[in-house]
Structure formats: C-alpha cells, structure tokens
Amino acid sequence: GSFYSLQRPVSYQAWHDATPDGFVFAVKGPRYLTHILRLKEVRTPLANFLASGVFALGAKLGPILWQLPPTFAFDAERLDDFFSLLPRNGRSALALARQHDEKVDGRAFLEAPARLRLRHAVEVRHASFENPEFIALLRRHGVALVVADTAGRWPLLEDLCTDFVYMRLHGDKELYASGYDDAALDRWAARIDAWRHGRQVKDARLAGPRRGAGRKPRDVYCYFDNDVKVHAPYDAAHLAARLGVATGLGADDGFGLPPGMESRGRGRAAPRA
Numbered sequence: 001g002s003f004y005s006l007q008r009p010v011s012y013q014a015w016h017d018a019t020p021d022g023f024v025f026a027v028k029g030p031r032y033l034t035h036i037l038r039l040k041e042v043r044t045p046l047a048n049f050l051a052s053g054v055f056a057l058g059a060k061l062g063p064i065l066w067q068l069p070p071t072f073a074f075d076a077e078r079l080d081d082f083f084s085l086l087p088r089n090g091r092s093a094l095a096l097a098r099q100h101d102e103k104v105d106g107r108a109f110l111e112a113p114a115r116l117r118l119r120h121a122v123e124v125r126h127a128s129f130e131n132p133e134f135i136a137l138l139r140r141h142g143v144a145l146v147v148a149d150t151a152g153r154w155p156l157l158e159d160l161c162t163d164f165v166y167m168r169l170h171g172d173k174e175l176y177a178s179g180y181d182d183a184a185l186d187r188w189a190a191r192i193d194a195w196r197h198g199r200q201v202k203d204a205r206l207a208g209p210r211r212g213a214g215r216k217p218r219d220v221y222c223y224f225d226n227d228v229k230v231h232a233p234y235d236a237a238h239l240a241a242r243l244g245v246a247t248g249l250g251a252d253d254g255f256g257l258p259p260g261m262e263s264r265g266r267g268r269a270a271p272r273a
C-alpha cells in the first residue's frame with residue numbers, strides 16, 4: 001500500500017499490533033518518488049512518507065525498498081543525491097520527517113524510537129545499471145542492491161553492497177506467475193546460506209568487482225512475488241524448510257496446501273490424481 005499512496009499512522013499501528021514480537025516489515029517506498037518524480041527534488045515527498053506513520057512500526061521496521069521503473073536509466077548524480085538524502089537512524093529520519101508539507105498535516109506520526117535503524121534497498125529494471133560505477137555508489141552509501149529474479153526480463157545482479165541482502169523472486173520462467181521447482185529452490189537456498197554466512201557464491205552474476213573474503217554475516221530478506229497462481233506462500237515455506245527456518249506450517253501437512261494438492265516432502269507441490 002505504501003507504494004501506491006501515503007498510508008496513515010493508524011494503519012501502520014494496526015500492522016504493528018497484529019503481528020508477533022520479532023516480526024519484521026519491509027516497506028516499499030512511494031512510486032511518487034521513483035516513478036513520477038524519478039528521484040528529482042524529493043526531499044519534501046520523502047519527508048511526507050516518513051511522517052505518514054512508518055515510525056509506528058517501531059522495532060518491526062525492516063528495510064525500505066525503492067523500486068525504479070524500467071525506463072529509469074543509470075544516472076550517477078541523481079542516485080548519489082537521493083542516497084545522500086536517505087536517513088539511516090531515528091534522529092535523522094525524524095528531523096527529515098518534520099519537514100513534511102500540508103499533505104500530512106493533522107495526521108503525521110513524529111515519534112521515532114531512539115535506536116531506530118533504517119536500511120534501504122534499490123531494485124533496478126534497466127540494463128544500464130550493470131555498471132561497476134553503480135555498484136561502487138551503492139557500497140559507498142551502504143544501500144543494498146535487490147537480487148531480482150524476473151524471468152529474464154530485467155537485470156538479475158547479485159553484487160553484495162552492504163550488511164544485508166534483499167531478494168525478490170518474481171518467477172524464473174513466467175513473471176509473477178511461475179512457481180519454483182525443487183532444483184530452483186535448492187539453488188536459492190544455497191545462495192542464501194552463503195550470503196547469510198558472509199560468503200559470495202562462485203557463480204554470482206556481478207556488475208562490479210567481487211568483494212573480498214572474510215566478510216561478516218549478513219541478514220537476508222527474501223520475498224516471493226510470484227502469486228498470480230498462488231505459488232508464493234508455498235514456495236516460501238519450502239525454501240524456509242531448506243534453510244531450517246521455522247514457518248509454523250509443518251512439513252507433514254504439506255505446508256497447508258490447498259485441496260487437490262499433496263506435498264512431495266520438502267519440495268514442490270504436485271496435483272493429486
């Protein structure tokens with residue numbers, strides 16, 4: 001919802017209250033900044049976004065995703081200006097949020113936790129970003145490059161740029177629609193395991209120089225966006241099982257598969273005859 005329009009504090013508070021301790025939200029930055037303004041002169045719109053209630057998530061606020069449109073080509077100066085504007089802690093985020101305009105008058109939430117940490121990730125969809133200069137820019141600002149699997153439509157890059165990895169799996173064969181088979185899930189599980197232990201995989205698709213060995217462990221956020229045919233929750237559960245991540249669904253019951261489907265152990269679901 002935050003991508004399409006400014007939300008209200010009551011919504012963020014409800015999401016916070018409806019989820020258990022330890023739950024982490026990723027918040028998608030407004031398309032008004034990325035698609036309409038194309039990251040030009042965005043200080044006030046960014047302040048409006050921050051003042052709209054994001055802080056009500058408190059410790060449950062995870063990374064903020066900035067998705068660029070396919071027509072947005074690499075522009076080092078514009079990106080450098082935008083990345084420099086992004087706040088990284090509660091104090092700087094609150095200072096910027098207070099610069100909001102009348103769009104959020106009377107509905108602003110301006111209470112940020114003292115130890116709030118803001119992380120940012122950018123998803124690109126133009127071939128010009130396959131550029132070492134772009135990777136250097138991300139690393140200088142501590143912004144993550146989204147590992148985006150888009151069925152070959154847009155760049156799939158795996159450069160490690162900061163202390164976390166943000167993944168969006170939109171479908172490997174058909175955008176937003178195809179599910180991930182056993183081999184694909186095994187492959188992604190192996191990559192996540194390497195990244196979360198501070199390593200890079202040997203066959204990584206890179207736009208910039210490979211980072212040296214001995215890096216610290218990273219947090220990995222992985223999201224499935226292949227939900228046209230309702231693959232996403234089941235692919236997520238099967239991937240989590242491969243990584244030993246508890247889902248609360250259980251392997252024995254087929255991860256809560258819908259009627260007419262049965263589980264093949266920890267792999268993909270298959271139609272039942």
